Amino acid sequence: MNNAPPLLEASALTVRFGGLVAVDAVDAVIREGELVGIIGPNGAGKTTFFNAISGVQTPSSGTLRVRGRRLGGRSAHRFAQLGVARSFQTPRVFKEFSVRENVRFGLKFAGKRPRKWIFWGDERGVPWALRDADSILALIGLSAQAELPAAAITPAQQRLLEIGMALATRPKLLLLDEVAAGLTEAEIEDMARLIRRMRDELDLAVVWIEHAVGTLLKHVERVIVLHQGRKIADATPAEVVRDAGVIEAYLGDEMIDESSSEFDREEATA
Ligand SMILES: Nc1ncnc2c1ncn2[C@@H]1O[C@H](COP(=O)(O)OP(=O)(O)OP(=O)(O)O)[C@@H](O)[C@H]1O
Ligand SMILES: [Mg+2]
Structure with missing residues (x-):
């Protein structure tokens, strides 16, 4: 198997x-x-x-x-x-950046994988829900907060955002x-x-x-x-x-x- x-x-x-x-x-x-x-x-x-x-x-x-x-x-x-992606016990988000920008940061991080990875596996194999920042925000339930600075959302939402940033690395x-x-x-x-x-x-x-x-x-x-x-x-x-x-x-x-x-x-x- x-x-x-x-x-x-x-x-x-x-x-x-x-x-x-x-x-x-x-x-x-x-x-x-x-x-x-x-x-x-x-x-x-x-x-x-x-x-x-x-x-x-x-x-x-x-x-x-x-x-x-x-x-x-x-x-x-x-x-x-x-x-391997993770969240931290104390959320680590970029507080002055918007919620969407924080997720984009994770996507950029994913893009730094070796080329052959992206070419052969990743982009084609990426689940639909992880294709871009907005689809990730929808998955974690933060679409309405996309434009807010991360400092302005609740601690519980910051935890969700941290999960979103981790997911963005696929x-x-x-x-x-x-x-x-x-x-x-x-x-x-x-x-x-x-x-x-x-x-x-x-x-x-x-x-x-x-x-x-x-x-x-x-x-x-x-x-x-x-x-x-x-x-x-x-x-x-x-x-x-x-x-x-x-x-x-x-x-x-x-x-x-x-x-x-x-x-x-x-x-x-x-
Ligand atoms: N950087 C460090 N330097 C010295 N000791 C440390 C360090 N990090 C953790 N410890 C110690 O290692 C042990 C394990 O800590 P750890 O944070 O892994 O526990 P934990 O199971 O996550 O606890 P909690 O449920 O409170 O989060 C503790 O005694 C802690 O004080
Ligand atoms: Mg701990």
Whole structure:
């Protein structure tokens, strides 16, 4: 069937900051079209893992292959050429430029791929929804804000814009770091639906870090759980919620938090 190498293959990937091992010998594989969640407590190493697999942070040891090519070092541009795009936990948009110009910036970035790429694959293979800035803005629901400076849109819209900028590079692998942080329950559900839709319609794989585990587990097909830099689980949501190690390290607290806030709401309305 499909003999293509995995989009991403990390083996014993390790990132150290002085004496701290932020990512500790993590093995992980992401295949085409997958929708994978990453969860874990604050400081578990989730963002650092993203930094390492997007060329933002040089791994201390271990190996990394993107579509079969071995990459190391800080070479975000090389990762982007191979189809890896990401959002940042704190959105990075060009605030003085318009929303549309921000997306155009991503398109320009995509255009810097080696010629043969564009000639043989990209332009013809580009999903219709990613053909230009306006089609991307329509997909992420920001058409009405196209002319506004990015500084003038809400933080939630800036997160969407950052996703749009990442999509404009026509990725094969989209890494989303807490894009639903600070959103209301309804907005988190909308974000989850957008994420599924991107995966389903744009021929890409998505890896999604989020603390809103209830929503995340409902939508992803596989979950990687990090704890103190180590991968402690890599399984379906149904398996992960029953995993004693995961409950102890993370889900126990999250579930208590969620049920106590529900309890508070009931108390408040009683
Ligand atoms: N540039 C850095 N220099 C030193 N330590 C760092 C650096 N970046 C992250 N760390 C440390 O590495 C550990 C992992 O941090 P990381 O940001 O990857 O966690 P996280 O799982 O994304 O947490 P959160 O859920 O709070 O976003 C933490 O102890 C953090 O303080
Ligand atoms: Mg983080």
